[in-house]
Ligand SMILES: Nc1ncnc2c1ncn2[C@@H]1O[C@H](COP(=O)(O)OP(=O)(O)OP(=O)(O)O)[C@@H](O)[C@H]1O
């Protein structure tokens with residue numbers, strides 16, 4: 380597989396008054412050109428922090444990145460200066476942020492915000508850029524988009540702001556789109572339209588997508604490979620079929636069990652993940668064994684004492700779990 384994006388042993392720590400929080404702990408994964416990789420896991424497990432590290436957007440202090448390299452088309456993003464990384468952000472890698480107001484400027488009309496990158500990075504004239512901005516806002520299904528070019532973000536609902544942000548991320552036709560919960564704020568019909576828009580663009584441009592979501596239904600629809608994070612670590616990585624048909628890690632199994640069926644997805648949102656007992660451990664406290672051991676239905680002594688490595692368990696499938704060495708323990712499944 381060609382290494383288009385290569386995250387190599389990334390750790391991100393936040394220095395807080397309570398201690399050092401290991402938000403991302405020795406995470407490595409690759410993304411190929413044109414591939415869609417799903418990054419999943421419960422709230423607080425380090426998905427957004429991983430994504431923000433790629434774009435050099437971790438606030439420091441309190442954050443500190445420890446990694447040798449994040450290679451993008453062979454360039455180490457961690458070595459770039461402020462000007463260089465801004466150019467990468469404008470032209471090559473776009474991000475749809477989890478919080479729309481992170482990337483929308485409250486004092487500028489939305490038309491201008493979508494048009495500006497086209498003038499700055501693609502050299503379009505003002506009228507060409509506004510014309511194209513209107514087309515994009517129509518594509519993301521903003522009703523009467525042409526009449527709303529002069530609206531300010533506060534005049535739009537949360538879902539509409541999310542769509543403006545999606546248009547902003549797509550407008551420069553990036554090589555890599557990092558989409559952090561891109562459709563969570565949208566209702567199901569619009570969500571389907573936006574996802575198919577993203578898929579279309581991906582096909583047309585050969586764009587790669589790093590898709591961060593809680594929603595395994597979206598992953599099934601969009602991704603070819605999945606990385607599962609738990610408490611700052613990758614606990615499983617596999618092709619999308621293996622994740623759904625043969626998940627290895629008990630955490631991945633728990634996530635799947637708590638996945639609402641499509642027909643009841645909206646209704647079930649409030650109780651998602653109810654199948655995994657307990658909560659994510661503190662990121663400040665040092666855990667010697669497996670970080671999932673307190674919640675794991677298969678836990679045995681070794682799990683509490685020794686930290687498992689992420690190792691292959693089949694073709695293209697990796698898991699960080701001692702059950703790999705004790706397959707007989709998997710038999711009494713819960
Ligand atoms: N600026 C910051 N200062 C201190 N801690 C932070 C900061 N940003 C993130 N963290 C911590 O890093 C951990 C990982 O957060 P992150 O936002 O990556 O989670 P996530 O997987 O994206 O969760 P969600 O699904 O809720 O978006 C959390 O414990 C969070 O509190």
Ligand SMILES: [Mg+2]
Pocket residue numbers: 426427428477559
């Ligand atoms: Mg997040």
